[in-house]
Every structure is written in structure tokens, then in C-alpha cells.
Amino acid sequence: MRFNIGDISMILNNQLRVIWINGAFGVGKTTVANLLKVKIINSIIFDPEIAGTMLNKIYPEEMKKENFQDYIEWRNINNEILRKLIEGTDKIIIIPMTITNLNYYQEIISGLNSKIIRQFLLVADDYILIDRLNSRNESDRWPYDQINHCIRSFESIDFGTRIDTNVMNLDSIVEVIIESIK
Helix, strand or coil, rough: CCCCCCHHHHHHHCCCCEEEEECCCCCCCCHHHHHHHEECCCEEEEECHHHHHHHHCCCCCHCCCCCCCCCCHHHHHHHHHHHHHHHHHHEEEECCCCCCCCHHHEEEEEEEEHHHHEEEEECHHHHHHHHHHHHCCCCCHHHHHHHHHHHHHHHHCCCCCCEEECCCCHHHHHHHHHHHHH
């Protein structure tokens, strides 16, 4: 079933503009975001990672950071883009992005009404995450190397609704999110 903008009262009342899906690499954020985009007719996906890739291409080696989230420019660019999207469109903005530093997250949403943002944290055990990364033939070691850091961080982070994806299929995860925003 697809939801029109009028089908979900929070969206109709402009109480929801952003759905942020957080979680470790391999947990299914992007896949869930794409499925949500199909279910919520008036929605778009915003990928903050694109700005990080851009910065890493622009900066010479001596300026590069191991994690592009450590660039203040990355956080500022994404704050500006998110503001423009909220002001310039009536679409629901779905953001699949791993972020473990809540200060960075606060910088990205700075100046926005927190009531229009719903946060979901997808969690899974390390062996599940490794299996999922392996199944997508991930050749970059960086996501694998971040799994333990993400799991430790997410144990102590209050980032909205926690969804344990260990035993849930994708449709169930999407339904939990849809039910939560109705």
C-alpha cells in the first residue's frame, strides 16, 4: 500500500518533514529508505554522504580526514541543503545516514524545528552486519572497520525509535516506521 501525503495525519499537519534513518553500515538504511520512498508518495531521499565524497575529492591529502563527518564544512553544507529542502518543497525528506556523534547530528539539524524530524535507529548484531556487508560484495574495508564503533555508540545514544533488525525482514521494518509516523 502506498501512502499519499494526506493519508498520514502528521504529514498532513506539517508535523513531519524529515525521516532520519540511522544505524551501522550494513544494517539496511538505504534499502529501507528506498522502500519508504515508494510507500510515501510525496517523498525524496537526501544522502548527506554525497557532500563528504565531494570534500574528499576536493581536498589534497594533507587536508583529508579519516571520516568526512569530521569536516565542519560537511556538517554546514548538509545543514544548508536540509534547510533549503524543507523551505523549498513540501516533500518528506528521507535521510539514510550513519551518524554516531550526536553533536554532529545537532549541527546538521541546527535551526530546524525538532518536532518535524522523526529519528529511527536500525540496530543489528555484528555478525548480522558482516553477513549483510558480505552479501552486497562490499570491497571497501571501512564499513567493516566501523561496525564495533557503531554498535558501542548506539548502545548509549538515544536516537529516536530503535528497531532491532536482527529478526525482521525489510517489509516489517518499513511497516514499523510507517506505523510510527501515522
